[in-house]
Amino acid sequence: MALSRVLNRVRNLPLSMGHARERVALAQVQQDDLGEPFGPFMKTEVPGPISRQLIEELGQIQNSQAVQFFVDYESSHGNYIVDVDGNTMLDLFTQISSVPLGYNHPSMEAALRDPHNMSAFVNRPALSCFPPKDWARRLQSALLSVAPPGLSQVQTMACGTCSVEHGQKALFMNYQRRMRNYEPPTDTDLTSSVMNEAPGSPPLAILSFKGAFHGRTMGALGCSHTRWHHKLDFPAPDWPIASFPALKYPLEDFVRENRAEEDRCLAEVRDKIEMYRRKGVFVAGIIVEPIQAEGGDNHATAHFFQGLQDITEEHEIGLQIDEVQTGCGGTGKFWAFEHWNLRNPPDIVAFSKKMQTGGFYYKNEYEAQEPYRIFNTWVGDPAKVVMLEQVVRVIKEQDLLENTKKTGNYLQSMLLNLQREFPNMLSKARGIGTFCAIDFPSTEVRDKVVLNLKNRGVHLGACGTHSIRLRPTLIFQQHHVDILMDIFQAVLRDFK
Amino acid sequence: MALSRVLNRVRNLPLSMGHARERVALAQVQQDDLGEPFGPFMKTEVPGPISRQLIEELGQIQNSQAVQFFVDYESSHGNYIVDVDGNTMLDLFTQISSVPLGYNHPSMEAALRDPHNMSAFVNRPALSCFPPKDWARRLQSALLSVAPPGLSQVQTMACGTCSVEHGQKALFMNYQRRMRNYEPPTDTDLTSSVMNEAPGSPPLAILSFKGAFHGRTMGALGCSHTRWHHKLDFPAPDWPIASFPALKYPLEDFVRENRAEEDRCLAEVRDKIEMYRRKGVFVAGIIVEPIQAEGGDNHATAHFFQGLQDITEEHEIGLQIDEVQTGCGGTGKFWAFEHWNLRNPPDIVAFSKKMQTGGFYYKNEYEAQEPYRIFNTWVGDPAKVVMLEQVVRVIKEQDLLENTKKTGNYLQSMLLNLQREFPNMLSKARGIGTFCAIDFPSTEVRDKVVLNLKNRGVHLGACGTHSIRLRPTLIFQQHHVDILMDIFQAVLRDFK
Structure with missing residues (x-):
């Protein structure tokens, strides 16, 4: 010392x-x-x-x-x-x-002092075009070694809100690919999209929950419903918003009531998807936090999340879990959703905060088919992945x-x-x-x-x-x- | 050596x-x-x-x-x-x-090795709540010492698209404040905003240009119109899009034609603002790149940009300059818009890329009136501002x-x-x-x-x-x- x-x-x-x-x-x-x-x-x-x-x-x-x-x-x-x-x-x-x-933390200080890492701190690459030679290895050791079970793909991003929005894009792309019967887009699709018009820019939506918080840019903010400070004066998309269960405590005394509350919320999710479909807005996915943190630490049971996955599977839409606050071990499992015993992995898992870097894991079928679809100049920062490597190593070594x-x-x-x-x-x-x-x-x-x-x-x-x-x-x-x-x-x- | x-x-x-x-x-x-x-x-x-x-x-x-x-x-x-x-x-x-x-660059390597900077690299703060002791000083030396003439306020952000979107929010807030005659918002304003509904979430828009590129999250992407790769399958806001001048070269041979082209585009800006007003969508600001980079390095003359400022002043809306690619010296001035001799400073200037950190400068009247309005967990990264300090120092010392x-x-x-x-x-x-x-x-x-x-x-x-x-x-x-x-x-x- x-x-x-x-x-x-x-x-x-x-x-x-x-x-x-x-x-x-x-x-x-x-x-x-x-x-x-x-x-x-x-x-x-x-x-x-x-x-x-x-x-x-x-x-x-x-x-x-x-x-x-x-x-x-x-x-x-x-x-x-x-x-x-x-x-x-x-x-x-x-x-x-x-x-x-x-x-x-000594291990993070040591990573910073290590001359092998210097280049990662002084040369910030455009990672999607000109990655450093050790990039795949670093993604493996830092990110894939702690990937949520069943998810083998990962995309880094700079922060939480970008991670959420690019995850939403993956949901939209996959939905439209299915709508096109996996045929290539038409010229009209391509040219109309550039001018914000249908059919290239379709009336798709992400369903979110009251009390949710997912970020501060327009797509993520459109799914956030906690405090007016985040929202007032800003135009917002007309996307469906369902109730999140309001459980009664102590849980063991209200098992029946809480089950009914969760079923009520699940029914509302189905209703909102249908209501929006009737007005020509199609839900491409559901975004949910494992625990609504900003919204007041609102919990739901595995029953609710399993029910949500049932709904996404029935409707052939995506389930995006926002683990920006819950991820990286705070719940005693690396990812909070691991507490639910889902039948299948979720489709998208977004992260940031304790993970040092933003990003999202995704299922194979949510991979972009073309280059430059999920993209920006930096898409993250190797310097943060260097730090995450240390975090992950210490978490494992010290259990x-x-x-x-x-x-x-x-x-x-x-x-x-x-x-x-x-x-x-x-x-x-x-x-x-x-x-x-x-x-x-x-x-x-x-x-x-x-x-x-x-x-x-x-x-x-x-x-x-x-x-x-x-x-x-x-x-x-x-x-x-x-x-x-x-x-x-x-x-x-x-x-x- | x-x-x-x-x-x-x-x-x-x-x-x-x-x-x-x-x-x-x-x-x-x-x-x-x-x-x-x-x-x-x-x-x-x-x-x-x-x-x-x-x-x-x-x-x-x-x-x-x-x-x-x-x-x-x-x-x-x-x-x-x-x-x-x-x-x-x-x-x-x-x-x-x-x-x-x-x-x-040796000076960036030296900054990384300097023990006084280590803390900035290993302890990433939530800057808006718990800034490091030297934060105001660092903002001064790195960012305000190169502030666009006339702009004294600055907000850091993690990347370009977040910088653009939070700049847009500043435009929206200022527009609505004026609409409310500077009275406080009503309870209905507050509660409706949380649910994405009017009047709290008003039908406001940002006017952008064909060939523009401003970023990849929904609000910035709604103002981007270059390639379908960025846009296809994603829902987009119905916001007005005007033509950007298509100048003929060599410029000296087409002075009259180019002037007419720029006037045509300025007239279109006015028309689109009016057209959207008639359908109940109110333009709160105009976003423009000094040179449309991603869109093909499209230039316009000072006449066009002065004309844009005239329009924003007539309509009492904001002018947001996106200097993400043009800023930090590449045009021979620190900010590209300095080439235009604008009568007044622009209202918002967004930056990122060579600046190491994202962020935006803004006029006093665009400052949020309440806390947590322009906010996210990190709002940037002191480690990047440490690097920017070096960049700015070297730019000045070596002219x-x-x-x-x-x-x-x-x-x-x-x-x-x-x-x-x-x-x-x-x-x-x-x-x-x-x-x-x-x-x-x-x-x-x-x-x-x-x-x-x-x-x-x-x-x-x-x-x-x-x-x-x-x-x-x-x-x-x-x-x-x-x-x-x-x-x-x-x-x-x-x-x-």
Whole structure:
């Protein structure tokens, strides 16, 4: 362990939290190299004076109203984020669920220092035309080695929304290919498409769900239905939107009711497809998140997702799973949809965030038949795939899926305990792996608790109207849960 | 100069091209550090056997039909790209116009090695919520120091298409704010927007041009009208599309005709805005490239762009300039629109490619009024801004705009010479700076010339139906032009 990191630990030792000192013994050996402090350590409220100053400065250049605090990334290690005012917080939001191994992970630093990787960082290729010599090998080791079962093809992209939209394109192309009986397109198809006109630009749609979030460009945003901030003033396609199940908790007490709710939503999906067909708009595919994250961590059971797959198979349309937030291990399986035991693989699986690179996996029949169909200048970035290689290697070597499953079980049981202790404050504790959430009586209470948690050293995110979401790293351990729970309990106890 | 680079030069010395040896003396001192070979050096046809093998391997994972060759980026230096078969080509395509300083530029390598930058490469932040402490400073030095005159605000994004779409959103927001008389939105506005419905999701449009290319996600693609490969099978918004001027060359012989053509197109813009208004679709802005690149390097004069600005001002709508391909110096000015002497700054200027990061500049009144309006998880990447800092520094220190202007003048005169020598093969030589193009009698002839050039060591790109586009780096020099011209001349002379 580097001297600077030892000093960092000592400096950040939370004198007010003697418990942390003992708990560190529970950590796995690998944690020792991460340079984590023993626990949170707060110097100011958040945002502190330096953050506030910087927010004002940034506000001269762009809208800075969404900034929560400025970060000293050099001083952040493992599960702890350090802000510019010297506050050390346990991070359960992880850059909106996009940090798999914590901050400044040694293996990612080593990848950056490795001279063999330098070229990937300084020469960004147009990957679809001029890929680097090791590109197929890197795709294999980073992406195909963790491909969802049954999917052997992958296309990289720069970010989540592009990944979702190019997945939609794959659905559209496949649908139209079938509509043309696998005959080549006519000249009229080709020329009309260039001018946004039918038959080349057909009236196709993607069916999405209320409470879904899939991205911020027009096609992905057209499938997103959470907050007006994302949508107001922007033209949107007239595509069908069905209800997503609103399950009642605890699940074991509402098995029959929840099954009926899921069947109601499945029936609505069928109805909307038919309703749109009658008005001349044809659904080419269904897009769904395994857990509606931005929308409030809304879960559905395997029954619902199996039913969705039945519908797509009956209608010969595609099923696109958006694993941008759920993918890469947070649920204890690499892909969240693996929890459902689907009869067949889904057709498209989009990813980004913790995966470092955007992209989507797809079935063979969804491969573009011509060049330049799924394309842009960069289609991703080898530098990010270099980083993903490290992420995947560490996940496998340290069995971080098993860690996330174990830590997740512990976290869920502790959340349930807390809910029992504060029944008027907390409800609907839920989760898979460490991908957990819990509800509050109102937006106001939720927001205040999030703020109080932050000011006591626990940084986490809100979702939906009155939920918080826990999105720790994959190196989150039992002793981190204990720290979280101590502070959470104190915040709820002191809540006024 | 490192020994390996000296050896690299000796190894690649083109024995068949003695002329290159003398010409190297013309290069500026800075070129000495770039490790460039003396000229192209071909060992096989392109793609060679190793590229062909790798194309087949990649084809098992994804559609690899657009791959021209696999690249040995480690061995590529300055203006020369080296493929996996050991072919050294003078690169005038530069990863679809996205390499400003050539391959493995020492200053970019140094930035990567600088320990102060490591954190930016291994910790990717959610920039709108948790920016790094130096973010405002980096935006200043990398982006605002080269901001288009009159624009002081900037928003980063991951890639070109996201930059264009978020620029469109800024146009939509500003239009609707005016429509609401700057009153806050109603509850109906907010709730309807979430469900893709009016009034919250209004029937707004962006007017675009035939032959335009702006990106690959639905909103940007709705404004793109070049090739069916980009568009076929995908639903598209019904937005107005006007003609872009088709100028006759040489420009000095057709001043009156070209003026009339531009006025015809401007009148069509007005007509389309009105036509759509009558059917209840309101144009919130016009998007235009300074030079339609993908569409065939179509130029218009300052008169046309000044006229477009007049129209946007009359209609109180926005003018969005897409500088994704033209920006960052290729025309001899940092931004191509600076050649037009617009009366006022444009409202939005989108960038990406050579700028390393995507993003857009905008006028103050186009700033979002609320947080989370222009937003996604990453909104760009500090690692790319670190690289852009180097690009901007080198452009300024070495006066690469002046270099590009000078080299461009020389390149243009040589293209005209070549056109005079081969009047049946070449026409419409055109360009600003080194951003040049020339036409061939047909697609077939053009494609064959591009192939023959490549096999003799000059790698360049096609655009439109029968043009080639020259997109060299900003360190492209007179002696590179000479090498290009010698080979171009030989290819045309031998053309059968």
